[in-house]
Amino acid sequence: MTDFPSPSDRPRTASSAAFRLFRPVLFAVAIIGVTVGTVIVMHHHPVPEVATAAPVAPPAIALPDPEPAPPITSDDFKGFDLKPADQQAADGADQPVSDRYELTLRLERGDTVEKVLADINVAEAARKQIGDKLKSLLKKRRLPVGEAIDLQLQTLPDQTDVPRVLVLSIRPQPQREYIVARRDDGSYDAQEKTYKVSPRIVRVDAIRRGSLQQSGAKAGAPTPAILEFIRALSYDVDFQRELKEGQHFTLLLEQQVTSDGHVADPGRLLAGELQLAKRTVTVIRFRPQSGADGFYDPKGESVVRSFLRTPMDASHITSGFGMRMHPILGFSAMHTGVDFGAPIGTPIFAAGAGKVVMAGPNAGYGIYVKLQHTSQIGTGYGHMSRLGPGIRPGVSVRQGQVIGFVGSTGLSTGPHLHYEFYRNGHPVNPLTQKFAMRAALAGKDLARFRVLSRQYLHELKSAPPIAQALAPAAAKAKEPAAAQFARDE
Numbered sequence: 001m002t003d004f005p006s007p008s009d010r011p012r013t014a015s016s017a018a019f020r021l022f023r024p025v026l027f028a029v030a031i032i033g034v035t036v037g038t039v040i041v042m043h044h045h046p047v048p049e050v051a052t053a054a055p056v057a058p059p060a061i062a063l064p065d066p067e068p069a070p071p072i073t074s075d076d077f078k079g080f081d082l083k084p085a086d087q088q089a090a091d092g093a094d095q096p097v098s099d100r101y102e103l104t105l106r107l108e109r110g111d112t113v114e115k116v117l118a119d120i121n122v123a124e125a126a127r128k129q130i131g132d133k134l135k136s137l138l139k140k141r142r143l144p145v146g147e148a149i150d151l152q153l154q155t156l157p158d159q160t161d162v163p164r165v166l167v168l169s170i171r172p173q174p175q176r177e178y179i180v181a182r183r184d185d186g187s188y189d190a191q192e193k194t195y196k197v198s199p200r201i202v203r204v205d206a207i208r209r210g211s212l213q214q215s216g217a218k219a220g221a222p223t224p225a226i227l228e229f230i231r232a233l234s235y236d237v238d239f240q241r242e243l244k245e246g247q248h249f250t251l252l253l254e255q256q257v258t259s260d261g262h263v264a265d266p267g268r269l270l271a272g273e274l275q276l277a278k279r280t281v282t283v284i285r286f287r288p289q290s291g292a293d294g295f296y297d298p299k300g301e302s303v304v305r306s307f308l309r310t311p312m313d314a315s316h317i318t319s320g321f322g323m324r325m326h327p328i329l330g331f332s333a334m335h336t337g338v339d340f341g342a343p344i345g346t347p348i349f350a351a352g353a354g355k356v357v358m359a360g361p362n363a364g365y366g367i368y369v370k371l372q373h374t375s376q377i378g379t380g381y382g383h384m385s386r387l388g389p390g391i392r393p394g395v396s397v398r399q400g401q402v403i404g405f406v407g408s409t410g411l412s413t414g415p416h417l418h419y420e421f422y423r424n425g426h427p428v429n430p431l432t433q434k435f436a437m438r439a440a441l442a443g444k445d446l447a448r449f450r451v452l453s454r455q456y457l458h459e460l461k462s463a464p465p466i467a468q469a470l471a472p473a474a475a476k477a478k479e480p481a482a483a484q485f486a487r488d489e
């Protein structure tokens, strides 16, 4: 920077009339050069060269002579002067526009509240007092990274760059707020404020675009509630074939809200409804007298089935149950199971809890596993490439445990699972067995459930939408304080 002549020096080093004419252009070039901060560039374009070789026509309009321009210093190019308009006004006027403002800062890694206050220039004595008061409030509790510190500050006329903290408040939980406030005598007072929490029923209406989870989240539902909904549906809904874009679903949530409108709990799923092409699936949370709460259909049957709908993920039926022309044997025969096409190695799950009664090669079935679930019910799995870990006759399996992997062993034309369902020793169609295997509510539980179910079904249509319920909280945004911060810095 030092070996570059400042504009005011330049007339002494150049004498031609052409230079005088181009001086405004040079001045602009100089500014660009300095702004970019490359002195080297200027060395490659010495002043006289630029002046004589420039092919541009002289400017038609006479540019103002930059002669009175002060020497350029690096300070001129540091960026925009962010001196607040308020303060500029205050400098010249007798009355400042406003001496109080709000500011929200967030704790960063390794931060303390005192450090944050030091960053904005709060006087050391005040910092220490506030820090001590806050410590006594928080006791041993630690504030997490990202915690918001709400400040009400005051600018003093004699010390404009040292703000006075009027109120500092931190609200680590919606129902609890820690406040340190300045008294008139300059000392600070600590206070813990608690807010009463009460439930509020809201509904989330969503249209499926992409996944159920994303669509629900976009509509404002908390993720745990959506996942619970999906899990409750999964026993009954075939997500691959029944789910379509644009389908409508509704969640009924119970939120916990503080007396001043803060959401303490974003919502527990009470009920949910999914409208499929041909039917509407509704799940309702209920806790029977003896047992944990779970989801039930409106008739009071548990959504949880004793058996999985299909013993595999991502499978499609390649051959149904019943009479058919056998692809290898070449004659019409009873197909005693359902075939699911899937790539070799796809895990096969135990459809229900039970005991392994057969595991290994079994003629045309290839590698085969048979499970006995109850004295009447059994399931069979054929054409496996191999058995699951630890699967041998006599061992017990849990529902969903991997009992083998898809293959094409035995009389098989390609990789698939041949899945059989036995009732009292006779093969029946596995796909029509689901209804009989769900726990149903009875007696007092059922009576209680009916009342609740009627209420929830009504509220699924009539409860206030979550967007509306959230509106007051959203209105109390922190943006104004943040903007103020940018301006005052």
Ligand SMILES: [Zn+2]
Pocket: 319, 335, 337, 338, 339, 417, 418, 419
């Ligand atoms: Zn088959």
